[in-house]
Amino acid sequence: MTTAATLLLWPHPPPPALVRCVDLAGYAWKAAAGDAGAGTGPPVTEGSWAAAVVSAEADPEGAVAFCRALRRGNGTPPPLLLVVGAGHLPALDVREQLWDDFCLSPLEPQELELRLAQLLWRAGRSGGHPELVEHGGLVLNRETYQAAVAGRPLDLTYMEYELLKFLATHPGKVFTREALLSQVWGYEYYGGARTVDVHIRRLRAKLGEEHAGLIGTVRSVGYRFGQARWGAGTA
Amino acid sequence: MEHPKDYVLRTVEERRVRFVQLWFTDVLGAPKSIQITPAELEVALDEGITFDGSSIDGFSRVQESDVLARPDARTFQLLAHLADGAPTARVVCDIVDLDGTPLDGDPRQVLRRALDRARDLGFSFFAAPEMEYFYFAGPGRPGDAAGGVAPPVPLDHGSYFDLTTNDLGSELRRQTVLALEEMGIPVGSNQHEDAPSQHEVDLRYTDALTMADTIMTVRVVVKELAARRGVIASFMPKPLAGVQGSGMHLHLSLFRGDTNAFYDEEDDHHLSGVARRFIAGVLRHARELTAVTNQWVNSYKRLIVGYEAPVYISWARNNRSALVRVPPTKAGRRDSTRIEYRAPDPACNPYLALATVRTAGLAGVERGYDLPAPLVTNLYELTADERRALGIEALPGSLGDAVAELEQSKLMADALGEHVFEWFVRNKRAEWNDYKAEVTPFELHRYLPTL
Numbered sequence: 193m194t195t196a197a198t199l200l201l202w203p204h205p206p207p208p209a210l211v212r213c214v215d216l217a218g219y220a221w222k223a224a225a226g227d228a229g230a231g232t233g234p235p236v237t238e239g240s241w242a243a244a245v246v247s248a249e250a251d252p253e254g255a256v257a258f259c260r261a262l263r264r265g266n267g268t269p270p271p272l273l274l275v276v277g278a279g280h281l282p283a284l285d286v287r288e289q290l291w292d293d294f295c296l297s298p299l300e301p302q303e304l305e306l307r308l309a310q311l312l313w314r315a316g317r318s319g320g321h322p323e324l325v326e327h328g329g330l331v332l333n334r335e336t337y338q339a340a341v342a343g344r345p346l347d348l349t350y351m352e353y354e355l356l357k358f359l360a361t362h363p364g365k366v367f368t369r370e371a372l373l374s375q376v377w378g379y380e381y382y383g384g385a386r387t388v389d390v391h392i393r394r395l396r397a398k399l400g401e402e403h404a405g406l407i408g409t410v411r412s413v414g415y416r417f418g419q420a421r422w423g424a425g426t427a
Numbered sequence: 428m429e430h431p432k433d434y435v436l437r438t439v440e441e442r443r444v445r446f447v448q449l450w451f452t453d454v455l456g457a458p459k460s461i462q463i464t465p466a467e468l469e470v471a472l473d474e475g476i477t478f479d480g481s482s483i484d485g486f487s488r489v490q491e492s493d494v495l496a497r498p499d500a501r502t503f504q505l506l507a508h509l510a511d512g513a514p515t516a517r518v519v520c521d522i523v524d525l526d527g528t529p530l531d532g533d534p535r536q537v538l539r540r541a542l543d544r545a546r547d548l549g550f551s552f553f554a555a556p557e558m559e560y561f562y563f564a565g566p567g568r569p570g571d572a573a574g575g576v577a578p579p580v581p582l583d584h585g586s587y588f589d590l591t592t593n594d595l596g597s598e599l600r601r602q603t604v605l606a607l608e609e610m611g612i613p614v615g616s617n618q619h620e621d622a623p624s625q626h627e628v629d630l631r632y633t634d635a636l637t638m639a640d641t642i643m644t645v646r647v648v649v650k651e652l653a654a655r656r657g658v659i660a661s662f663m664p665k666p667l668a669g670v671q672g673s674g675m676h677l678h679l680s681l682f683r684g685d686t687n688a689f690y691d692e693e694d695d696h697h698l699s700g701v702a703r704r705f706i707a708g709v710l711r712h713a714r715e716l717t718a719v720t721n722q723w724v725n726s727y728k729r730l731i732v733g734y735e736a737p738v739y740i741s742w743a744r745n746n747r748s749a750l751v752r753v754p755p756t757k758a759g760r761r762d763s764t765r766i767e768y769r770a771p772d773p774a775c776n777p778y779l780a781l782a783t784v785r786t787a788g789l790a791g792v793e794r795g796y797d798l799p800a801p802l803v804t805n806l807y808e809l810t811a812d813e814r815r816a817l818g819i820e821a822l823p824g825s826l827g828d829a830v831a832e833l834e835q836s837k838l839m840a841d842a843l844g845e846h847v848f849e850w851f852v853r854n855k856r857a858e859w860n861d862y863k864a865e866v867t868p869f870e871l872h873r874y875l876p877t878l
Contacts, residue, residue, distance in 0.1 A: 345442065348611070350434040385684050387634055395611075
């Protein structure tokens with residue numbers, strides 16, 4: 193049931209400072225359950241996570257064990273970001289295969305957000321089909337500009353395609369209308385910010401009832417791609 | 428602007444599109460299309476396609492006849508339901524002179540200009556129409572000479588909200604709504620209307636330029652899908668005497684960025700000062716713009732007392748005899764605060780109609796017009812004296828009256844631009860004179876035996 197948009201956090205419960213940063217960055221997350229020290233715990237290897245953020249602040253050795261377990265799990269391991277205090281940096285030495293990037297604690301929220309974005313962007317490019325963006329039955333081909341849902345091609349206008357591509361390449365993140373307008377349209381359009389709603393509505397209509405929930409409405413904030421597990425969003 | 432072009436070219440290739448229709452609209456709102464093949468598309472996107480503008484009503488004078496149709500790549504859309512085996516797409520065009528200057532006669536330019544002005548004031552203008560139309564049993568394909576003369580025959584005798592079974596009209600409407608949804612034109616609601624075989628499709632709001640393109644698309648899709656079943660779909664304002672005609676109520680709102688400029692928490696009716704002055708502007712200039720929103724002789728056979736069409740210039744919260752209605756919105760739905768302008772009919776040119784209504788409304792906002800008190804009684808029940816006492820004027824009663832009002836209007840001349848304004852007045856006066864010269868069946872029936 194987990195969507196690829198969700199981050200996996202460790203330990204359980206995650207440190208409050210980390211939770212605050214991840215929430216600020218707009219990602220959905222779940223904490224890893226199970227006994228991390230033993231390197232097991234079913235949720236870790238089940239489902240697909242957009243990325244894992246592991247805090248080594250309180251228990252560096254436990255964190256390393258958890259990273260190792262994650263790397264050995266079934267399927268493709270998610271990209272891994274380590275949060276580590278400056279004093280524990282030596283523990284990372286010669287273990288570079290265990291993590292993809294790290295952040296020093298105390299955390300700077302914007303730094304974590306940027307590093308996560310970079311990590312997800314790299315991960316999105318490094319698969320077998322770098323031009324494909326896949327999510328919950330939706331496939332976007334960035335090379336041919338084509339989109340399909342459940343194998344059915346979508347007849348999108350250019351702006352609908354660009355909006356869907358932007359959302360699908362930033363799953364789980366909440367964007368305000370203004371942010372989408374400046375990121376996707378990039379110029380002053382007749383419709384203003386309200387035009388984003390119009391395009392979201394058109395996209396949902398084209399996605400069809402079953403997949404319209406891929407684009408969720410976050411009340412009085414904006415939109416988020418990939419929250420299907422909480423049911424269809426409504427405009 | 429490279430990306431939209433690449434997108435269009437790749438999509439045409441990937442989806443094996445065989446024909447691309449370049450759509451534009453003449454001054455009277457007739458859809459026009461130049462069909463090209465994918466091989467010609469890249470040049471069309473880069474440079475536009477040349478055609479003889481003097482062959483299009485209202486476009487250009489004979490001596491400057493060559494013009495360019497330049498596709499607006501952002502409007503590219505596959506026409507999934509209109510293709511018979513050969514995938515077809517459409518793209519809406521702006522019309523420009525050979526040197527690239529927007530053509531004065533292009534209605535899309537008229538609306539663009541009006542929206543640019545709204546944007547300069549910090550507003551974006553949104554519109555949502557309720558489009559009414561009839562299905563008639565077709566003796567043949569639309570356009571057959573024989574089809575136009577006999578009174579049209581409705582497909583059924585249903586009425587408002589009827590849940591009719593086994594009804595070709597309702598089946599066609601359902602197909603149309605599905606086709607529109609797949610083209611990304613969300614339909615708010617759709618229903619059987621009051622009159623036999625009359626149907627209504629309500630569209631969800633978009634910015635006004637997109638909406639004008641969309642209204643043209645809806646008219647084409649409705650007619651095309653009907654024609655395939657041997658049925659005539661008509662947006663004629665009053666095709667049948669004795670039952671209500673087809674209107675196109677326009678729901679309008681102004682936004683400032685994310686915020687509905689028509690909404691005010693403090694106001695009793697949740698109407699802002701901007702909304703009040705906008706309504707005042709529309710009311711004050713209604714007579715001047717009626718020739719545009721109701722542009723045919725036949726339009727004025729709809730705007731009569733007794734058929735839920737507006738006749739008198741007034742506004743009300745929830746009174747369907749008023750020209751402007753402010754629909755009640757659910758608590759907290761500030762974004763849906765809007766006004767409903769009830770005069771236009773679906774046979775208008777949507778670009779010009781939206782441009783003139785916007786101009787009238789914003790004139791009210793800019794010049795600070797005062798809004799008269801809302802109407803609380805049923806206007807149709809008042810006597811002429813009572814109306815005069817209340818200071819309530821009527822809309823023009825005929826195309827002739829409406830053109831005379833338009834011709835006097837400096838504001839509408841500015842809104843339409845000198846070229847369209849002059850051409851339109853000339854064309855409509857000629858139509859009115861043609862009509863005046865007719866001897867109608869009404870006169871023969873009534874007068875010949877006795878006079």
